[in-house]
Amino acid sequence: EPEVTQTPSHQVTQMGQEVILRCVPISNHLYFYWYRQILGQKVEFLVSFYNNEISEKSEIFDDQFSVERPDGSNFTLKIRSTKLEDSAMYFCASSDSKQYFGPGTRLLVL
Amino acid sequence: QQQVKQSPQSLIVQKGGISIINCAYENTAFDYFPWYQQFPGKGPALLIAIRPDVSEKKEGRFTISFNKSAKQFSLHIMDSQPGDSATYFCAASKRGAGNNRKLIWGLGTSLAVNP
Numbered sequence: 001e002p003e004v005t006q007t008p009s010h011q012v013t014q015m016g017q018e019v020i021l022r023c024v025p026i027s028n029h030l031y032f033y034w035y036r037q038i039l040g041q042k043v044e045f046l047v048s049f050y051n052n053e054i055s056e057k058s059e060i061f062d063d064q065f066s067v068e069r070p071d072g073s074n075f076t077l078k079i080r081s082t083k084l085e086d087s088a089m090y091f092c093a094s095s096d097s098k099q100y101f102g103p104g105t106r107l108l109v110l
Numbered sequence: 111q112q113q114v115k116q117s118p119q120s121l122i123v124q125k126g127g128i129s130i131i132n133c134a135y136e137n138t139a140f141d142y143f144p145w146y147q148q149f150p151g152k153g154p155a156l157l158i159a160i161r162p163d164v165s166e167k168k169e170g171r172f173t174i175s176f177n178k179s180a181k182q183f184s185l186h187i188m189d190s191q192p193g194d195s196a197t198y199f200c201a202a203s204k205r206g207a208g209n210n211r212k213l214i215w216g217l218g219t220s221l222a223v224n225p
Contacts, residue, residue, distance in 0.1 A: 042199075042217045042218065043154070045213060048206070048210035048212055050209070051208070053208075055208030055209070056206050056207045056210050056212055091153050098156055098159070100156065101146075101154045104152075
């Protein structure tokens, strides 16, 4: 069964550093999403992506965040200058009509 | 308007019992209500979903009951098994810009099924 994969599974970084989280969506899906889950809190929508552009983004998704699909398979989330409060589990999802989630990347900003 | 409220926060059920998790929403524009199951260290996995044109959907031991007038929906797990022990999330969505469907999530319910 096709699945969404994410790398790395864990990332530790220093505050102010750039991180890139990678996702490989299910191959025939057209809609892609990033969500995050701060420990003990609810899952929050960050951004949706369709047809090589952002279709919707949340208030969390400020200028420090960007997404791209550089090669038609990978879907990346870049955080330019990480803050302590960016520490969370980041989930990628791809969708035909239903959303399928990857296993997540646990980001820890020190 | 965008909130989805989920209860209880945690639930302990005996093997063979019925687990019931409840959610309530505010935005009447929501038209898709999925339940996700998440095991530790894994991403959420779609369990079952319902649209508001039906009041109940059953898949195996899992049933969603939907009350459109009350803006509530619930997940029932019949004959609960220790392997059902996980965190369960309800969510809601509506069609948005570019036909995307961002999910608005409940806080989650940690279910433990005792053997």
